[in-house]
Amino acid sequence: MILDPNERRFPPFKLTRLLTTCFGKGNGEKVCVLIDLPNPADIEDFKFLDDETLSIQNYGHEVFYKGFKAGALAEMNWTGGEIYAYKETGGSNLDMEDECYDPEGHQLSLDRDIYPNYDIILTVSTFSATAPLTAKCKEFGFRGATLHGLNQIILDSGLAVDYDAVSEDAEKLRLGLTQADRFEIDFQVEGKIYTLILHTNGQEAQKSHGLCPPGKPDVANLPAGEVYFVPESAEGVFPFKYDESTIGLLHVKDGKIYKSQFVYGDYAEIEAHNARLADDPMTGAIGELGFGTQVLPFSGRDIQDEKILGTIHVATGRDDHLGGNITPDLFKEHKNASHDDVLYAPHKTPEIRLPEARMIKDGKTEVLIRHYKPAEFMLRLLEAELPVEA
Known part of the structure; x- marks a missing residue:
């Protein structure tokens, strides 16, 4: 039609x-x-x-x-x-x-x-x-x-913004987060707190900002507007929403999810995930940590919603397109070599609370997000002027 x-x-x-x-x-x-x-x-x-x-x-x-x-x-x-x-x-x-x-x-x-x-x-x-x-x-x-x-919401909002301004805001946040030692994200499910720790070890932060000027081969992801890292390692526990009725807890060590623990819903979903992890452990590799930088309406599509300020996404799978070392040849089968964003946002994961996300950098801890809203540190970064050299 x-x-x-x-x-x-x-x-x-x-x-x-x-x-x-x-x-x-x-x-x-x-x-x-x-x-x-x-x-x-x-x-x-x-x-x-x-x-x-x-x-x-x-x-x-x-x-x-x-x-x-x-x-x-x-x-x-x-x-x-x-x-x-x-x-x-x-x-x-x-x-x-x-x-x-x-x-x-x-x-x-x-x-x-x-x-x-x-x-x-x-x-x-x-x-x-x-x-x-x-x-x-x-x-x-x-x-x-x-x-x-x-979809139409994305056309009306995420693709209708000034990408020069999007790029400027992304750069402000990138400069504030770059060279962090690690990030700690607290999740709350069924009244209990779980923490995922992602080590970036002084890595330069990257940005998806929508600008793809002449002179260099590149592919922009639109809508754009995020600051992201390719974690060097990770450990801890974080929740995963399989569908509208099923939540599991993903256990991580050495940068990979190694098991899913049932919280509620359809236990068969948990069993199937654990079978995939056992068959091809690379499917559990943590390939990205991303922070949204734009003020946009929720579209119901992760491509836009992960770019919204106050949201966080953690991706599993290949990360070679982000500068990482997880390439398709490392997976047991071609169909497993995907890059899948796991988005945490109030409209998508209302069952999962986000009490706090923190950055540890140069021995100092800064709170970035509280309850899906940017904390004072991030707001100050956005209000600041970019350095002339940026």
Whole structure:
């Protein structure tokens, strides 16, 4: 079903403002749109538009592909504007199959026909493609953005903001958190407190800020707005919400989850998780700690909600796209080599309280977050002026 333009809109001026801010003033760059489909051949004659379950891909067609055809390309001084489909990977940040299709029904190759021939690649998908595209951009030299889970709330808010301002706020928080020794996060479930400790050992903090200027192959994750680390080790216990009825406690040592402990709900979920951990221990590797930096409405999609100030996310799995050493070849099976964010936010995990998150740096402890709200330290960082050299 084609999206109703009266209900699902992203004005052309917002599209050009977003892309010009993220990628810089155009200079004839060639751009394309990638979407994922259960059957990528269904892009032929845009058959997928009749499937109401493919709303994300519909946005890729309506907002980006049709927006380019309606004049955005010329306004930005870009060329191209084609759209292609690849097979849905089935998991977050899993490597993509090489086969893809165009609307004329031609079977193509991402490595042969797409990556070498485009300067900017925008991927609107169900599952995040940030990790595989980050690897491919370094190999082929393109820039791009991943926009998985797109919905109207994200279009109206997370993609409608000034990314120069987003980048500035992310840098303020990055400078305040960088080179921390460790982070301690307290979680409360069923009246009991559990603590996860993540060691960063003076590591430079990184930021997802939405800017991908010319001159360097890179892939932005949009909406953006977070400061993140690749922990060198971790230990402790933290809760995990399997579904609306099941909570488990994940036990961590030496940087990996090694078991899940039942709290309430469906015990079979806990057993299944423990079986996966036993079969492939790398699925429990802690690959990221992230802090949101933006003031945004909750969208119901982690891609935006993890960027909201006061939220925290801990990711498991591969982290090579973030500068870490957990690569897909370390997993027992390809399907296990995902990067999965575990988001803690009041709307998503109301059963899990977040009494406090702390940073230990240079022998000093700073409280960052209390009850899903930024503490005074983080607010002071945001109010400060950036150093001139930043």
